[in-house]
Amino acid sequence: MKETLRQKFERLFQDIYINIDPHASTWKKLKITADFLWEKYRYDIELIDYIQYRFYYKKREERDSFITHGKLVKIIKICNDPNSRKFFDQKPLFNEHFQEYIGRKWLDVTKCSKNTVKKFLNEQGKIFTKCPDGMFGKGIQVIESKSVQNFDSFYEKALKQKLLLEEVLTQHKELAEFNESSVNSFRIVTLVCADGSVKVMAGVLRLGRKGKFADNFHHHGIASLVDVQTGIVCTVGVDRNWNRFVVHPDSGKPIVGFKVPQWDNIVDTVKKAAIVHPEVRYVGWDVTIKEDGTIVLIEGNPGADPDVTQIEDQIGKWPLYKPLLGQIKNQQK
Numbered sequence: 001m002k003e004t005l006r007q008k009f010e011r012l013f014q015d016i017y018i019n020i021d022p023h024a025s026t027w028k029k030l031k032i033t034a035d036f037l038w039e040k041y042r043y044d045i046e047l048i049d050y051i052q053y054r055f056y057y058k059k060r061e062e063r064d065s066f067i068t069h070g071k072l073v074k075i076i077k078i079c080n081d082p083n084s085r086k087f088f089d090q091k092p093l094f095n096e097h098f099q100e101y102i103g104r105k106w107l108d109v110t111k112c113s114k115n116t117v118k119k120f121l122n123e124q125g126k127i128f129t130k131c132p133d134g135m136f137g138k139g140i141q142v143i144e145s146k147s148v149q150n151f152d153s154f155y156e157k158a159l160k161q162k163l164l165l166e167e168v169l170t171q172h173k174e175l176a177e178f179n180e181s182s183v184n185s186f187r188i189v190t191l192v193c194a195d196g197s198v199k200v201m202a203g204v205l206r207l208g209r210k211g212k213f214a215d216n217f218h219h220h221g222i223a224s225l226v227d228v229q230t231g232i233v234c235t236v237g238v239d240r241n242w243n244r245f246v247v248h249p250d251s252g253k254p255i256v257g258f259k260v261p262q263w264d265n266i267v268d269t270v271k272k273a274a275i276v277h278p279e280v281r282y283v284g285w286d287v288t289i290k291e292d293g294t295i296v297l298i299e300g301n302p303g304a305d306p307d308v309t310q311i312e313d314q315i316g317k318w319p320l321y322k323p324l325l326g327q328i329k330n331q332q333k
Contacts, residue, residue, distance in 0.1 A: 016032055054314060065315070080281060080302050088302045101273050126142060130163065179210060184207050187204040200267055233258040
C-alpha cells in the first residue's frame with residue numbers, strides 16, 4: 001500500500017527519535033521537517049533518501065553526490081528502453097532470454113503439462129516457487145515434494161498464480177559458510193556505455209540470516225560493498241535497521257575482508273549478460289556461485305535501487321554515473 005503523508009511524517013519523527021536525538025525539541029523536529037520538504041521540492045528526493053543517506057548530517061555538496069529518487073529516474077530514462085523492460089521484469093522471460101547464464105533447471109507452469117510439473121517436482125525433491133513479477137525477494141517459497149500431499153491442489157494454485165518453478169541451487173562452500181538457509185548472492189550493477197563497452201559500477205555482497213531463505217536487503221538481509229577491482233569486501237555489513245556487522249551475526253564468519261571467489265568470472269559473466277539486451281543499459285544483476293564454481297544469474301533488475309550501493313559507506317555514487325550519462329545522451333541526439 002502507498003504510504004500516506006501522515007505515515008511519512010510519523011516515520012520521519014521516529015527516525016529523528018532513534019537516529020538523531022531522542023530528546024529533540026519541537027523546533028528541531030520542525031527544522032528537520034522543513035529541510036526534508038525543501039529537498040523533496042527542489043531536488044525530487046523521497047523520505048527514504050533523506051533518512052537512509054543521513055541528509056540531516058550532510059551539506060549540499062555531499063547531498064548532491066547521492067543517487068536519489070530523481071536521479072534514479074533520470075538514469076532509467078536515459079539508459080533503458082521501456083519496451084524491453086519486460087525481459088527483466090517477467091521472470092519466465094528473463095530465464096528464457098538469459099538461459100545461457102541461468103545454470104539451473106526451471107519450468108513455467110503456464111507453458112507445460114500437468115505431468116511435466118509433477119515429474120519436475122518429484123525429480124528435484126525441493127524447488128523454489130516464484131511469482132512471475134515478484135520483487136525484493138518476496139513471493140518466493142521453498143517447496144519439498146514430500147510436503148505436497150495433494151498434487152492437484154498444488155498444481156491448480158501454481159497455475160492460477162502463474163508460478164515459475166526452479167531448481168534449488170547448492171551454493172559455493174565459502175558463501176554457504178555465512179548462512180546455509182539462504183542462497184547468498186551478489187548485486188552487480190552494470191552500465192553499457194556510449195561506446196558499447198560495459199562498465200561495472202558497483203558490487204555488493206548480500207547475506208541472508210539464519211532460517212531465512214532470501215538474502216535480499218529488503219527482506220532481512222545484510223549488505224556490504226565489494227571493491228570492484230579486487231573482489232574484496234571493503235565495508236561492514238548493514239541491514240535495513242541500520243545495524244552494522246564486521247562478522248555475520250549468526251555464523252560468526254568475517255564479512256570485512258572476505259575475498260569473493262571467482263570474482264573475475266563474475267565480472268566477465270555480467271558483462272556478457274549486459275549485451276544480450278544492450279538497449280537496457282542500466283541493470284542490477286543478482287548473481288551467485290554454485291557448489292562447482294559455476295557463475296549463475298538469479299535475475300536482472302533494470303530499475304535497481306541504488307540504496308544498497310550507497311548506504312554501507314555513506315558515499316554517493318552519482319559522480320560515477322554523471323559523465324557516462326552525458327556521453328550516452330550526446331550519442332542519442
